[in-house]
Amino acid sequence: MNVADISGVAHAPAATPAGVVLLTHGAGSNRDAPMLIRLCDEWAARGWLAIRYDLPYRRRRPKGPPSGSAAADRAGVAEAVSVARELTDGPVIAGGHSYGGRMTSMAVAGDEAGAGVAVDALTLFSYPLHPPGKPERARTEHLPRIGVPTVFTHGTKDPFGGIDELTAAAALVAGPTTVVEITGARHDLGSKTLDVPKLAVDAALRLLT
Template structure:
């Protein structure tokens, strides 16, 4: 398995007596972040513990420079996500789950909405519904075109969108959706009382089972 082309790091699946991974999960980071995000590491660990091959990877803009936010890179970042999802199909049999944190999740959702790549479940962490304090600048135009089951894991204190706003946005998606509320968490989804990765993986697994 050569993940260098996508700047990916694999979390090997635990042996569940399946003879191979149940499926593949590919997750990417938010604006200003990288594949080393502690949240991504913990989520990939959770998937791997349940028998999945989990990969966290850098978006193209991050491969080009080690620090700073994306700048006019949406098209190339989305092309990079398509490449990752296509690669994921070759890494193991079974379903493919894709998504990411904030900007990375938004870019992945746009790829899925455009049907540029197919996933079995979309998993979005702290989806940035709008810039903080600017609810009129909603980033929801593409959501009605998403046909994949989608999980939104979101903090109740996230300045990029309230839970009420997020539920309204999720309702725009024609496929099954689930909103995982992380009480008191902000955009980084930090919580001292809730196991965020376990809750998110539970929700995604439930949508996989339903589909």
């Protein structure tokens, strides 16, 4: 099995990789999302092999949101981690934007009956705490089962959950956490003043060590 098997694109560092980073996309996007490309470029510049990959629902059809595919998408995360383990003896970091980050975190958390996918850290971007305007529909029930270091990178104007909500959710995680606050950013994490990839990678590396 290799990177192509998971519909992935690799960003290779100049020397032997320190480890592998796996990043996947949000519900309406794909592996070519500009933010994923920038993040993978940043990780590669820091000496890591960075892979951006499509979740199974996106491999089946080029457009449209996921529908009833959560179990298969979590299996796709597990498959990507398996590929990463074959590529490095170093750490494996996994994560993604919005839906992709949620599926990754759920795969790592596992369920109450069994262990989840083994990674060394999680890096989650614009974690969708709840649908916009519906805070009562929280998507946090699995967070206490996450025991690895976890970085949440989140915009202060994200309609899927405010910074206070995110900070409270991060406190549920059993492992160490960091919240990277992107002032003024919405769900796409766009910022004219902050280098989001640099801030996110800095935080992940600090937490990992």
